[in-house]
Amino acid sequence: MSNKISKIYFSPTGNTKKSVDAMAAALESVCQDYDVTVEAAITQCVFTSEDFAIIGMPVYGGRIPKVAAVRLSRFKGNQTPCIIVVTYGNRHYDDALLELDDLAETQGFMVKGAAALIGRHTFGEIQTDRPDSNDLAADKEFARRAAENKNTKIHISGNRPYRDGGNGGSFRPLTSNTCTSCGLCAKDCPTHSIGEDFKTIDDHCISCFRCIRNCPVGAKNMNVESYLAFASDFSGKLKNRRENEYFL
Ligand SMILES: Cc1cc2nc3c(=O)[nH]c(=O)nc-3n(C[C@H](O)[C@H](O)[C@H](O)COP(=O)(O)O)c2cc1C
Known part of the structure:
Protein backbone atom coordinates (compact mmCIF):
# COMPACT_ATOMS: atom_id res chain seq x y z
CA MET A 1 0.00 0.00 0.00
CA ARG A 163 -26.80 2.42 25.68
CA ASP A 164 -25.33 4.07 28.79
CA GLY A 165 -21.67 3.18 29.30
CA GLY A 166 -18.12 4.28 28.66
CA ASN A 167 -17.49 5.60 32.16
CA GLY A 168 -15.12 2.93 33.40
CA GLY A 169 -15.53 0.77 36.47
CA SER A 170 -15.56 1.35 40.19
CA PHE A 171 -12.69 -0.99 41.16
CA ARG A 172 -9.70 0.80 42.69
CA PRO A 173 -6.42 -1.17 42.61
CA LEU A 174 -4.61 -1.69 45.92
CA THR A 175 -0.87 -1.49 46.53
CA SER A 176 1.03 -4.12 48.51
CA ASN A 177 4.18 -3.41 50.52
CA THR A 178 6.35 -4.85 47.73
CA CYS A 179 5.90 -1.49 45.93
CA THR A 180 9.32 0.04 45.21
CA SER A 181 7.90 3.50 44.34
CA CYS A 182 9.34 3.25 40.84
CA GLY A 183 6.49 5.47 39.62
CA LEU A 184 5.69 3.51 36.43
CA CYS A 185 2.03 3.13 37.43
CA ALA A 186 1.55 6.88 37.86
CA LYS A 187 3.49 7.77 34.71
CA ASP A 188 1.47 5.37 32.53
CA CYS A 189 -1.97 5.84 34.10
CA PRO A 190 -4.40 6.85 31.30
CA THR A 191 -6.27 9.24 33.60
CA HIS A 192 -3.40 10.39 35.84
CA SER A 193 -5.31 9.06 38.82
CA ILE A 194 -2.40 7.78 40.90
CA GLY A 195 -1.04 10.14 43.54
CA GLU A 196 2.55 11.05 44.42
CA ASP A 197 2.68 8.28 47.02
CA PHE A 198 1.90 5.83 44.15
CA LYS A 199 -0.87 4.39 46.34
CA THR A 200 -3.70 6.88 46.48
CA ILE A 201 -6.07 6.56 43.54
CA ASP A 202 -8.60 9.28 42.77
CA ASP A 203 -12.03 9.09 41.23
CA HIS A 204 -10.82 9.70 37.68
CA CYS A 205 -9.68 6.05 37.72
CA ILE A 206 -11.53 4.03 35.04
CA SER A 207 -10.53 0.59 36.43
CA CYS A 208 -8.52 -0.20 33.30
CA PHE A 209 -6.05 -2.23 35.44
CA ARG A 210 -3.07 -1.04 33.40
CA CYS A 211 -1.24 -0.42 36.68
CA ILE A 212 -1.91 -4.00 37.81
CA ARG A 213 -0.80 -5.57 34.52
CA ASN A 214 2.34 -3.44 34.17
CA CYS A 215 3.68 -3.28 37.72
CA PRO A 216 7.17 -4.81 37.53
CA VAL A 217 6.94 -6.27 41.05
CA GLY A 218 3.26 -7.19 41.10
CA ALA A 219 2.48 -4.71 43.86
CA LYS A 220 -0.73 -3.35 42.36
CA ASN A 221 -3.54 -5.82 42.90
CA MET A 222 -7.23 -6.45 43.48
CA ASN A 223 -6.80 -9.04 46.23
CA VAL A 224 -10.02 -8.29 48.07
CA GLU A 225 -12.78 -10.78 48.65
CA SER A 226 -15.52 -8.69 47.04
CA TYR A 227 -13.59 -8.38 43.76
CA LEU A 228 -12.35 -11.97 43.73
CA ALA A 229 -15.88 -13.31 44.20
CA PHE A 230 -17.17 -11.09 41.39
CA ALA A 231 -14.26 -12.05 39.09
CA SER A 232 -14.77 -15.75 39.64
CA ASP A 233 -18.51 -15.57 38.96
CA PHE A 234 -18.00 -13.30 35.93
CA SER A 235 -15.32 -15.60 34.47
CA GLY A 236 -17.70 -18.57 34.73
CA LYS A 237 -20.47 -16.68 32.96
CA LEU A 238 -18.24 -15.62 30.05
CA LYS A 239 -16.28 -18.83 29.56
CA ASN A 240 -17.69 -19.70 26.11
C1 LIG B 1 -14.40 -0.58 32.80
C2 LIG B 1 -14.41 -1.68 31.80
C3 LIG B 1 -15.58 -2.02 31.15
C4 LIG B 1 -15.59 -3.07 30.21
N1 LIG B 1 -16.77 -3.37 29.56
C5 LIG B 1 -16.79 -4.40 28.69
C6 LIG B 1 -18.00 -4.72 28.01
O1 LIG B 1 -19.02 -4.03 28.08
N2 LIG B 1 -18.01 -5.83 27.21
C7 LIG B 1 -16.91 -6.64 27.08
O2 LIG B 1 -17.02 -7.67 26.43
N3 LIG B 1 -15.72 -6.30 27.65
C8 LIG B 1 -15.64 -5.20 28.43
N4 LIG B 1 -14.44 -4.85 29.02
C9 LIG B 1 -13.21 -5.58 28.64
C10 LIG B 1 -12.39 -4.80 27.62
O3 LIG B 1 -13.21 -4.30 26.60
C11 LIG B 1 -11.34 -5.70 26.96
O4 LIG B 1 -10.56 -6.34 27.90
C12 LIG B 1 -10.48 -4.91 25.98
O5 LIG B 1 -9.90 -5.78 25.05
C13 LIG B 1 -9.40 -4.08 26.66
O6 LIG B 1 -8.65 -3.42 25.66
P1 LIG B 1 -7.11 -2.99 25.85
O7 LIG B 1 -6.35 -4.24 26.24
O8 LIG B 1 -6.72 -2.48 24.51
O9 LIG B 1 -7.08 -1.97 26.92
C14 LIG B 1 -14.40 -3.80 29.93
C15 LIG B 1 -13.21 -3.44 30.59
C16 LIG B 1 -13.22 -2.40 31.50
C17 LIG B 1 -11.93 -2.03 32.17
Missing part, protein backbone atom coordinates in the same frame (compact mmCIF):
# COMPACT_ATOMS: atom_id res chain seq x y z
CA SER A 2 1.41 3.42 -0.94
CA ASN A 3 -0.53 5.62 1.54
CA LYS A 4 1.06 6.54 4.86
CA ILE A 5 -0.69 4.64 7.66
CA SER A 6 -1.48 6.19 11.03
CA LYS A 7 -2.33 3.99 14.00
CA ILE A 8 -4.53 5.84 16.50
CA TYR A 9 -5.38 3.82 19.57
CA PHE A 10 -6.33 3.83 23.24
CA SER A 11 -5.21 0.55 24.77
CA PRO A 12 -4.58 0.41 28.53
CA THR A 13 -3.91 -3.35 28.64
CA GLY A 14 -2.59 -3.83 25.11
CA ASN A 15 -5.24 -5.98 23.36
CA THR A 16 -6.32 -3.24 20.99
CA LYS A 17 -2.73 -2.30 20.22
CA LYS A 18 -1.93 -5.90 19.23
CA SER A 19 -4.68 -5.98 16.60
CA VAL A 20 -4.01 -2.47 15.32
CA ASP A 21 -0.31 -3.35 14.97
CA ALA A 22 -1.13 -6.59 13.10
CA MET A 23 -3.41 -4.74 10.69
CA ALA A 24 -0.83 -2.02 10.05
CA ALA A 25 1.88 -4.63 9.46
CA ALA A 26 -0.34 -6.34 6.86
CA LEU A 27 -0.59 -3.12 4.87
CA GLU A 28 3.19 -2.87 4.53
CA SER A 29 3.56 0.89 4.46
CA VAL A 30 5.22 3.73 6.34
CA CYS A 31 3.59 3.91 9.75
CA GLN A 32 2.98 6.68 12.27
CA ASP A 33 2.02 5.75 15.82
CA TYR A 34 -0.50 7.86 17.81
CA ASP A 35 -0.90 6.16 21.16
CA VAL A 36 -3.54 8.20 22.99
CA THR A 37 -3.66 5.91 26.04
CA VAL A 38 -1.73 8.44 28.09
CA GLU A 39 -2.88 11.96 27.36
CA ALA A 40 0.57 13.57 27.32
CA ALA A 41 1.34 11.66 24.11
CA ILE A 42 -1.39 13.44 22.14
CA THR A 43 -0.75 15.99 19.42
CA GLN A 44 -3.22 17.84 17.22
CA CYS A 45 -3.26 16.08 13.89
CA VAL A 46 -4.81 16.70 10.47
CA PHE A 47 -4.88 14.04 7.73
CA THR A 48 -5.49 14.20 3.98
CA SER A 49 -7.42 11.88 1.67
CA GLU A 50 -4.06 10.32 0.72
CA ASP A 51 -3.50 9.06 4.27
CA PHE A 52 -4.95 5.89 5.80
CA ALA A 53 -5.82 5.48 9.49
CA ILE A 54 -6.43 2.49 11.74
CA ILE A 55 -8.41 3.60 14.79
CA GLY A 56 -8.66 1.20 17.74
CA MET A 57 -10.49 1.47 21.07
CA PRO A 58 -11.60 -0.97 23.79
CA VAL A 59 -15.25 -1.46 24.82
CA TYR A 60 -16.22 -0.22 28.28
CA GLY A 61 -19.82 -0.98 29.25
CA GLY A 62 -20.80 -1.50 25.61
CA ARG A 63 -19.45 1.93 24.59
CA ILE A 64 -16.19 3.64 23.71
CA PRO A 65 -14.49 4.86 26.93
CA LYS A 66 -15.49 8.52 27.25
CA VAL A 67 -11.93 9.59 27.92
CA ALA A 68 -10.82 7.90 24.68
CA ALA A 69 -13.60 9.49 22.62
CA VAL A 70 -12.44 12.94 23.78
CA ARG A 71 -8.87 12.14 22.73
CA LEU A 72 -10.00 10.99 19.29
CA SER A 73 -11.61 14.37 18.71
CA ARG A 74 -8.12 15.86 18.34
CA PHE A 75 -7.62 14.01 15.04
CA LYS A 76 -9.14 15.50 11.92
CA GLY A 77 -9.56 13.62 8.65
CA ASN A 78 -10.40 15.03 5.23
CA GLN A 79 -12.22 12.13 3.57
CA THR A 80 -9.39 10.04 5.02
CA PRO A 81 -9.97 6.30 4.54
CA CYS A 82 -9.77 4.28 7.74
CA ILE A 83 -10.38 0.98 9.49
CA ILE A 84 -12.10 1.07 12.87
CA VAL A 85 -11.52 -1.58 15.52
CA VAL A 86 -13.03 -2.26 18.93
CA THR A 87 -11.79 -4.99 21.24
CA TYR A 88 -13.98 -6.45 23.97
CA GLY A 89 -13.68 -9.06 26.66
CA ASN A 90 -15.99 -11.80 25.33
CA ARG A 91 -19.22 -10.36 26.79
CA HIS A 92 -20.41 -8.04 23.96
CA TYR A 93 -19.49 -4.83 22.17
CA ASP A 94 -23.11 -3.58 22.10
CA ASP A 95 -23.08 -0.07 20.57
CA ALA A 96 -19.33 0.61 20.73
CA LEU A 97 -18.48 -0.16 17.11
CA LEU A 98 -21.38 1.92 15.84
CA GLU A 99 -20.32 4.75 18.17
CA LEU A 100 -16.75 4.57 16.86
CA ASP A 101 -18.10 4.60 13.29
CA ASP A 102 -20.06 7.78 14.11
CA LEU A 103 -17.06 9.38 15.85
CA ALA A 104 -14.78 8.60 12.91
CA GLU A 105 -17.21 10.03 10.38
CA THR A 106 -17.75 13.17 12.46
CA GLN A 107 -13.99 13.66 12.48
CA GLY A 108 -13.82 13.46 8.68
CA PHE A 109 -12.75 9.83 8.23
CA MET A 110 -14.26 7.41 5.68
CA VAL A 111 -14.75 3.96 7.17
CA LYS A 112 -13.67 1.17 4.78
CA GLY A 113 -13.81 -1.67 7.27
CA ALA A 114 -14.86 -2.28 10.87
CA ALA A 115 -13.94 -5.02 13.32
CA ALA A 116 -15.23 -6.17 16.72
CA LEU A 117 -12.55 -8.37 18.23
CA ILE A 118 -12.15 -10.48 21.34
CA GLY A 119 -9.35 -9.63 23.75
CA ARG A 120 -8.59 -10.85 27.25
CA HIS A 121 -11.11 -9.26 29.61
CA THR A 122 -9.70 -6.81 32.11
CA PHE A 123 -11.57 -8.49 34.98
CA GLY A 124 -11.33 -12.16 35.98
CA GLU A 125 -9.72 -14.82 33.78
CA ILE A 126 -11.61 -14.59 30.50
CA GLN A 127 -10.10 -15.50 27.10
CA THR A 128 -6.69 -14.86 28.61
CA ASP A 129 -4.82 -15.87 25.43
CA ARG A 130 -6.76 -13.57 23.06
CA PRO A 131 -6.01 -12.13 20.64
CA ASP A 132 -4.21 -15.36 19.65
CA SER A 133 -2.23 -16.08 16.49
CA ASN A 134 -5.38 -17.09 14.56
CA ASP A 135 -7.09 -13.85 15.56
CA LEU A 136 -4.11 -11.79 14.41
CA ALA A 137 -3.87 -13.66 11.11
CA ALA A 138 -7.58 -12.95 10.49
CA ASP A 139 -7.03 -9.28 11.43
CA LYS A 140 -4.29 -9.04 8.80
CA GLU A 141 -6.42 -10.60 6.09
CA PHE A 142 -9.29 -8.25 6.99
CA ALA A 143 -7.01 -5.19 6.82
CA ARG A 144 -5.84 -6.11 3.33
CA ARG A 145 -9.43 -6.49 2.13
CA ALA A 146 -10.61 -3.30 3.88
CA ALA A 147 -7.84 -1.23 2.29
CA GLU A 148 -9.12 -2.32 -1.14
CA ASN A 149 -12.82 -2.06 -0.23
CA LYS A 150 -14.91 0.05 -2.61
CA ASN A 151 -18.13 -0.31 -0.57
CA THR A 152 -18.91 3.01 1.12
CA LYS A 153 -21.98 1.82 3.04
CA ILE A 154 -20.87 -0.69 5.63
CA HIS A 155 -23.58 -2.04 7.90
CA ILE A 156 -22.36 -2.11 11.49
CA SER A 157 -24.19 -3.74 14.44
CA GLY A 158 -25.41 -1.51 17.25
CA ASN A 159 -28.22 0.84 18.18
CA ARG A 160 -28.86 4.56 18.42
CA PRO A 161 -29.37 6.08 20.88
CA TYR A 162 -26.44 4.21 22.36
CA ARG A 241 -15.47 -18.43 23.35
CA ARG A 242 -16.93 -15.77 21.05
CA GLU A 243 -15.58 -15.12 17.56
CA ASN A 244 -14.37 -11.92 15.95
CA GLU A 245 -16.69 -10.05 13.59
CA TYR A 246 -15.45 -8.18 10.54
CA PHE A 247 -17.61 -5.74 8.55
CA LEU A 248 -16.76 -4.78 4.97
Whole structure:
Protein backbone atom coordinates (compact mmCIF):
# COMPACT_ATOMS: atom_id res chain seq x y z
CA MET A 1 0.00 0.00 0.00
CA SER A 2 1.41 3.42 -0.94
CA ASN A 3 -0.53 5.62 1.54
CA LYS A 4 1.06 6.54 4.86
CA ILE A 5 -0.69 4.64 7.66
CA SER A 6 -1.48 6.19 11.03
CA LYS A 7 -2.33 3.99 14.00
CA ILE A 8 -4.53 5.84 16.50
CA TYR A 9 -5.38 3.82 19.57
CA PHE A 10 -6.33 3.83 23.24
CA SER A 11 -5.21 0.55 24.77
CA PRO A 12 -4.58 0.41 28.53
CA THR A 13 -3.91 -3.35 28.64
CA GLY A 14 -2.59 -3.83 25.11
CA ASN A 15 -5.24 -5.98 23.36
CA THR A 16 -6.32 -3.24 20.99
CA LYS A 17 -2.73 -2.30 20.22
CA LYS A 18 -1.93 -5.90 19.23
CA SER A 19 -4.68 -5.98 16.60
CA VAL A 20 -4.01 -2.47 15.32
CA ASP A 21 -0.31 -3.35 14.97
CA ALA A 22 -1.13 -6.59 13.10
CA MET A 23 -3.41 -4.74 10.69
CA ALA A 24 -0.83 -2.02 10.05
CA ALA A 25 1.88 -4.63 9.46
CA ALA A 26 -0.34 -6.34 6.86
CA LEU A 27 -0.59 -3.12 4.87
CA GLU A 28 3.19 -2.87 4.53
CA SER A 29 3.56 0.89 4.46
CA VAL A 30 5.22 3.73 6.34
CA CYS A 31 3.59 3.91 9.75
CA GLN A 32 2.98 6.68 12.27
CA ASP A 33 2.02 5.75 15.82
CA TYR A 34 -0.50 7.86 17.81
CA ASP A 35 -0.90 6.16 21.16
CA VAL A 36 -3.54 8.20 22.99
CA THR A 37 -3.66 5.91 26.04
CA VAL A 38 -1.73 8.44 28.09
CA GLU A 39 -2.88 11.96 27.36
CA ALA A 40 0.57 13.57 27.32
CA ALA A 41 1.34 11.66 24.11
CA ILE A 42 -1.39 13.44 22.14
CA THR A 43 -0.75 15.99 19.42
CA GLN A 44 -3.22 17.84 17.22
CA CYS A 45 -3.26 16.08 13.89
CA VAL A 46 -4.81 16.70 10.47
CA PHE A 47 -4.88 14.04 7.73
CA THR A 48 -5.49 14.20 3.98
CA SER A 49 -7.42 11.88 1.67
CA GLU A 50 -4.06 10.32 0.72
CA ASP A 51 -3.50 9.06 4.27
CA PHE A 52 -4.95 5.89 5.80
CA ALA A 53 -5.82 5.48 9.49
CA ILE A 54 -6.43 2.49 11.74
CA ILE A 55 -8.41 3.60 14.79
CA GLY A 56 -8.66 1.20 17.74
CA MET A 57 -10.49 1.47 21.07
CA PRO A 58 -11.60 -0.97 23.79
CA VAL A 59 -15.25 -1.46 24.82
CA TYR A 60 -16.22 -0.22 28.28
CA GLY A 61 -19.82 -0.98 29.25
CA GLY A 62 -20.80 -1.50 25.61
CA ARG A 63 -19.45 1.93 24.59
CA ILE A 64 -16.19 3.64 23.71
CA PRO A 65 -14.49 4.86 26.93
CA LYS A 66 -15.49 8.52 27.25
CA VAL A 67 -11.93 9.59 27.92
CA ALA A 68 -10.82 7.90 24.68
CA ALA A 69 -13.60 9.49 22.62
CA VAL A 70 -12.44 12.94 23.78
CA ARG A 71 -8.87 12.14 22.73
CA LEU A 72 -10.00 10.99 19.29
CA SER A 73 -11.61 14.37 18.71
CA ARG A 74 -8.12 15.86 18.34
CA PHE A 75 -7.62 14.01 15.04
CA LYS A 76 -9.14 15.50 11.92
CA GLY A 77 -9.56 13.62 8.65
CA ASN A 78 -10.40 15.03 5.23
CA GLN A 79 -12.22 12.13 3.57
CA THR A 80 -9.39 10.04 5.02
CA PRO A 81 -9.97 6.30 4.54
CA CYS A 82 -9.77 4.28 7.74
CA ILE A 83 -10.38 0.98 9.49
CA ILE A 84 -12.10 1.07 12.87
CA VAL A 85 -11.52 -1.58 15.52
CA VAL A 86 -13.03 -2.26 18.93
CA THR A 87 -11.79 -4.99 21.24
CA TYR A 88 -13.98 -6.45 23.97
CA GLY A 89 -13.68 -9.06 26.66
CA ASN A 90 -15.99 -11.80 25.33
CA ARG A 91 -19.22 -10.36 26.79
CA HIS A 92 -20.41 -8.04 23.96
CA TYR A 93 -19.49 -4.83 22.17
CA ASP A 94 -23.11 -3.58 22.10
CA ASP A 95 -23.08 -0.07 20.57
CA ALA A 96 -19.33 0.61 20.73
CA LEU A 97 -18.48 -0.16 17.11
CA LEU A 98 -21.38 1.92 15.84
CA GLU A 99 -20.32 4.75 18.17
CA LEU A 100 -16.75 4.57 16.86
CA ASP A 101 -18.10 4.60 13.29
CA ASP A 102 -20.06 7.78 14.11
CA LEU A 103 -17.06 9.38 15.85
CA ALA A 104 -14.78 8.60 12.91
CA GLU A 105 -17.21 10.03 10.38
CA THR A 106 -17.75 13.17 12.46
CA GLN A 107 -13.99 13.66 12.48
CA GLY A 108 -13.82 13.46 8.68
CA PHE A 109 -12.75 9.83 8.23
CA MET A 110 -14.26 7.41 5.68
CA VAL A 111 -14.75 3.96 7.17
CA LYS A 112 -13.67 1.17 4.78
CA GLY A 113 -13.81 -1.67 7.27
CA ALA A 114 -14.86 -2.28 10.87
CA ALA A 115 -13.94 -5.02 13.32
CA ALA A 116 -15.23 -6.17 16.72
CA LEU A 117 -12.55 -8.37 18.23
CA ILE A 118 -12.15 -10.48 21.34
CA GLY A 119 -9.35 -9.63 23.75
CA ARG A 120 -8.59 -10.85 27.25
CA HIS A 121 -11.11 -9.26 29.61
CA THR A 122 -9.70 -6.81 32.11
CA PHE A 123 -11.57 -8.49 34.98
CA GLY A 124 -11.33 -12.16 35.98
CA GLU A 125 -9.72 -14.82 33.78
CA ILE A 126 -11.61 -14.59 30.50
CA GLN A 127 -10.10 -15.50 27.10
CA THR A 128 -6.69 -14.86 28.61
CA ASP A 129 -4.82 -15.87 25.43
CA ARG A 130 -6.76 -13.57 23.06
CA PRO A 131 -6.01 -12.13 20.64
CA ASP A 132 -4.21 -15.36 19.65
CA SER A 133 -2.23 -16.08 16.49
CA ASN A 134 -5.38 -17.09 14.56
CA ASP A 135 -7.09 -13.85 15.56
CA LEU A 136 -4.11 -11.79 14.41
CA ALA A 137 -3.87 -13.66 11.11
CA ALA A 138 -7.58 -12.95 10.49
CA ASP A 139 -7.03 -9.28 11.43
CA LYS A 140 -4.29 -9.04 8.80
CA GLU A 141 -6.42 -10.60 6.09
CA PHE A 142 -9.29 -8.25 6.99
CA ALA A 143 -7.01 -5.19 6.82
CA ARG A 144 -5.84 -6.11 3.33
CA ARG A 145 -9.43 -6.49 2.13
CA ALA A 146 -10.61 -3.30 3.88
CA ALA A 147 -7.84 -1.23 2.29
CA GLU A 148 -9.12 -2.32 -1.14
CA ASN A 149 -12.82 -2.06 -0.23
CA LYS A 150 -14.91 0.05 -2.61
CA ASN A 151 -18.13 -0.31 -0.57
CA THR A 152 -18.91 3.01 1.12
CA LYS A 153 -21.98 1.82 3.04
CA ILE A 154 -20.87 -0.69 5.63
CA HIS A 155 -23.58 -2.04 7.90
CA ILE A 156 -22.36 -2.11 11.49
CA SER A 157 -24.19 -3.74 14.44
CA GLY A 158 -25.41 -1.51 17.25
CA ASN A 159 -28.22 0.84 18.18
CA ARG A 160 -28.86 4.56 18.42
CA PRO A 161 -29.37 6.08 20.88
CA TYR A 162 -26.44 4.21 22.36
CA ARG A 163 -26.80 2.42 25.68
CA ASP A 164 -25.33 4.07 28.79
CA GLY A 165 -21.67 3.18 29.30
CA GLY A 166 -18.12 4.28 28.66
CA ASN A 167 -17.49 5.60 32.16
CA GLY A 168 -15.12 2.93 33.40
CA GLY A 169 -15.53 0.77 36.47
CA SER A 170 -15.56 1.35 40.19
CA PHE A 171 -12.69 -0.99 41.16
CA ARG A 172 -9.70 0.80 42.69
CA PRO A 173 -6.42 -1.17 42.61
CA LEU A 174 -4.61 -1.69 45.92
CA THR A 175 -0.87 -1.49 46.53
CA SER A 176 1.03 -4.12 48.51
CA ASN A 177 4.18 -3.41 50.52
CA THR A 178 6.35 -4.85 47.73
CA CYS A 179 5.90 -1.49 45.93
CA THR A 180 9.32 0.04 45.21
CA SER A 181 7.90 3.50 44.34
CA CYS A 182 9.34 3.25 40.84
CA GLY A 183 6.49 5.47 39.62
CA LEU A 184 5.69 3.51 36.43
CA CYS A 185 2.03 3.13 37.43
CA ALA A 186 1.55 6.88 37.86
CA LYS A 187 3.49 7.77 34.71
CA ASP A 188 1.47 5.37 32.53
CA CYS A 189 -1.97 5.84 34.10
CA PRO A 190 -4.40 6.85 31.30
CA THR A 191 -6.27 9.24 33.60
CA HIS A 192 -3.40 10.39 35.84
CA SER A 193 -5.31 9.06 38.82
CA ILE A 194 -2.40 7.78 40.90
CA GLY A 195 -1.04 10.14 43.54
CA GLU A 196 2.55 11.05 44.42
CA ASP A 197 2.68 8.28 47.02
CA PHE A 198 1.90 5.83 44.15
CA LYS A 199 -0.87 4.39 46.34
CA THR A 200 -3.70 6.88 46.48
CA ILE A 201 -6.07 6.56 43.54
CA ASP A 202 -8.60 9.28 42.77
CA ASP A 203 -12.03 9.09 41.23
CA HIS A 204 -10.82 9.70 37.68
CA CYS A 205 -9.68 6.05 37.72
CA ILE A 206 -11.53 4.03 35.04
CA SER A 207 -10.53 0.59 36.43
CA CYS A 208 -8.52 -0.20 33.30
CA PHE A 209 -6.05 -2.23 35.44
CA ARG A 210 -3.07 -1.04 33.40
CA CYS A 211 -1.24 -0.42 36.68
CA ILE A 212 -1.91 -4.00 37.81
CA ARG A 213 -0.80 -5.57 34.52
CA ASN A 214 2.34 -3.44 34.17
CA CYS A 215 3.68 -3.28 37.72
CA PRO A 216 7.17 -4.81 37.53
CA VAL A 217 6.94 -6.27 41.05
CA GLY A 218 3.26 -7.19 41.10
CA ALA A 219 2.48 -4.71 43.86
CA LYS A 220 -0.73 -3.35 42.36
CA ASN A 221 -3.54 -5.82 42.90
CA MET A 222 -7.23 -6.45 43.48
CA ASN A 223 -6.80 -9.04 46.23
CA VAL A 224 -10.02 -8.29 48.07
CA GLU A 225 -12.78 -10.78 48.65
CA SER A 226 -15.52 -8.69 47.04
CA TYR A 227 -13.59 -8.38 43.76
CA LEU A 228 -12.35 -11.97 43.73
CA ALA A 229 -15.88 -13.31 44.20
CA PHE A 230 -17.17 -11.09 41.39
CA ALA A 231 -14.26 -12.05 39.09
CA SER A 232 -14.77 -15.75 39.64
CA ASP A 233 -18.51 -15.57 38.96
CA PHE A 234 -18.00 -13.30 35.93
CA SER A 235 -15.32 -15.60 34.47
CA GLY A 236 -17.70 -18.57 34.73
CA LYS A 237 -20.47 -16.68 32.96
CA LEU A 238 -18.24 -15.62 30.05
CA LYS A 239 -16.28 -18.83 29.56
CA ASN A 240 -17.69 -19.70 26.11
CA ARG A 241 -15.47 -18.43 23.35
CA ARG A 242 -16.93 -15.77 21.05
CA GLU A 243 -15.58 -15.12 17.56
CA ASN A 244 -14.37 -11.92 15.95
CA GLU A 245 -16.69 -10.05 13.59
CA TYR A 246 -15.45 -8.18 10.54
CA PHE A 247 -17.61 -5.74 8.55
CA LEU A 248 -16.76 -4.78 4.97
C1 LIG B 1 -14.40 -0.58 32.80
C2 LIG B 1 -14.41 -1.68 31.80
C3 LIG B 1 -15.58 -2.02 31.15
C4 LIG B 1 -15.59 -3.07 30.21
N1 LIG B 1 -16.77 -3.37 29.56
C5 LIG B 1 -16.79 -4.40 28.69
C6 LIG B 1 -18.00 -4.72 28.01
O1 LIG B 1 -19.02 -4.03 28.08
N2 LIG B 1 -18.01 -5.83 27.21
C7 LIG B 1 -16.91 -6.64 27.08
O2 LIG B 1 -17.02 -7.67 26.43
N3 LIG B 1 -15.72 -6.30 27.65
C8 LIG B 1 -15.64 -5.20 28.43
N4 LIG B 1 -14.44 -4.85 29.02
C9 LIG B 1 -13.21 -5.58 28.64
C10 LIG B 1 -12.39 -4.80 27.62
O3 LIG B 1 -13.21 -4.30 26.60
C11 LIG B 1 -11.34 -5.70 26.96
O4 LIG B 1 -10.56 -6.34 27.90
C12 LIG B 1 -10.48 -4.91 25.98
O5 LIG B 1 -9.90 -5.78 25.05
C13 LIG B 1 -9.40 -4.08 26.66
O6 LIG B 1 -8.65 -3.42 25.66
P1 LIG B 1 -7.11 -2.99 25.85
O7 LIG B 1 -6.35 -4.24 26.24
O8 LIG B 1 -6.72 -2.48 24.51
O9 LIG B 1 -7.08 -1.97 26.92
C14 LIG B 1 -14.40 -3.80 29.93
C15 LIG B 1 -13.21 -3.44 30.59
C16 LIG B 1 -13.22 -2.40 31.50
C17 LIG B 1 -11.93 -2.03 32.17
